Amino acid sequence: MAVSKCTRLSGTLIKQTLDSVDSILFDCDGVLWLGDQAIPGASDVINLLKKSGKKVFFVTNNSSKTRKMYADKLKSMGFTVNEDDVFGAAYCLAMYLKNVSKLQGKVYLIGSNAMRQELENVGIQQIGVGPDPISGAQLDWANVPLDSEVKAVVVGFDEHFSYMKLNRAHQYLNNPDCLLVGTNTDTRLPLEGGKAVPGTGCILKAVETAAQRQAQTVGKPNHFMYDCVASQFGLKSDRCLMVGDRLDTDILLGSNCGLKTLLSLTGVSTVEDALAHQTSGCPERLQMVPDYYVDSIADLLPALQG
Known part of the structure; x- marks a missing residue:
C-alpha cells in the first residue's frame, strides 16, 4: 500500500x-x-x-492511575477491556525498575498513590508520596534527612509537587549512583472544552534542572x-x-x-x-x-x- x-x-x-x-x-x-x-x-x-x-x-x-483504575475507567465509559490490555506509565515504570534497572533499595517517589501501588506490586518500597511542606531556613533545606536505602529518584505526575520535594530530590541526586527515572516528558494534559493543565514533563524538567542530570524515561x-x-x-x-x-x-x-x-x-x-x-x-x-x-x-x- x-x-x-x-x-x-x-x-x-x-x-x-x-x-x-x-x-x-x-x-x-x-x-x-x-x-x-x-x-x-x-x-x-x-x-x-x-x-x-x-x-x-x-x-x-499518564501515571496518575494503576492498570486496574484505567480498566475501570474504560469499562465505565463502555469500552470492552481487560486489565492486562492496559499499559500505563506507572506500571511500565515498575517493570523498568524491576527488570531493567534491577533496583535493590527504595525509591524517592515524586508521584501518585497509583505509582506507589504499582511499585509495591513488584516489591519496590517507596517514600515521598503526599504533601511535603517547607520549614526552616536554606541551610536546613540543604541538610534534610535522607534515607540511605534510597537508590533512585522517580518522577511522575504529582499534584503535591513542591519546592521541598524538588530540594529533596536534588539532595538524593547529589549521589551519582542514585538513579533518576521519569515516567514521561508530556508538558500538557488535554482536557474537555479545549482546556489543558501542566503535565509531568514540567515537573521532570524542574528535577533535571536542579540535579543537572537527564532522566531515563520509560513512557512514549x-x-x-x-x-x-x-x-x-x-x-x-x-x-x-x-x-x-x-x-x-x-x-x-x-x-x-x-x-x-x-x-x-x-x-x-x-x-x-x-x-x-x-x-x-x-x-x-x-x-x-x-x-x-x-x-x-x-x-x-x-x-x-x-
Whole structure:
C-alpha cells in the first residue's frame, strides 16, 4: 500500500489499513477521552475492533492511575477491556525498575498513590508520596534527612509537587549512583472544552534542572512502553498500528518501533504541526509525521460497521 505520509484515512483506505495490522495500540487522553468525557464513538470503535479479532491495547503516559483504575475507567465509559490490555506509565515504570534497572533499595517517589501501588506490586518500597511542606531556613533545606536505602529518584505526575520535594530530590541526586527515572516528558494534559493543565514533563524538567542530570524515561516515545506490550503478547511491529494525538510521543513511539501510525485530531497535535515537520527537512522531525490522520477515531466506524 504505497501512500504518502500524513494521508487522511478515509473510504476504502480504512479497511486496507486495518486489514494490514493484527494489533492496535491506543493512547487514551486525547484519543479515547478528554478529561472525564469519552470521545463520541470511541467505545464503539474499540469494541468492534475487538469483535473483528484485532488485539487492542491501551498505552498511556499518564501515571496518575494503576492498570486496574484505567480498566475501570474504560469499562465505565463502555469500552470492552481487560486489565492486562492496559499499559500505563506507572506500571511500565515498575517493570523498568524491576527488570531493567534491577533496583535493590527504595525509591524517592515524586508521584501518585497509583505509582506507589504499582511499585509495591513488584516489591519496590517507596517514600515521598503526599504533601511535603517547607520549614526552616536554606541551610536546613540543604541538610534534610535522607534515607540511605534510597537508590533512585522517580518522577511522575504529582499534584503535591513542591519546592521541598524538588530540594529533596536534588539532595538524593547529589549521589551519582542514585538513579533518576521519569515516567514521561508530556508538558500538557488535554482536557474537555479545549482546556489543558501542566503535565509531568514540567515537573521532570524542574528535577533535571536542579540535579543537572537527564532522566531515563520509560513512557512514549521511549520504545520501552512498546517493548512491554510486545514481550507479553508476542506482537510483530510490522503488523501493528499506533494511534495517538501527540506527534512527539505517540507518533514518534510508532516511528521508533517500526509501527504504522495514525494521528487523531481530538487532542494536542494538528495536521499543520505534522505538515511543518514533513516540510522541515529535519530527519528527527520527519519521525514525528504520521502515516495517516483522522478527525476522530470515530471516523473508523463506517468501515467497521460495514
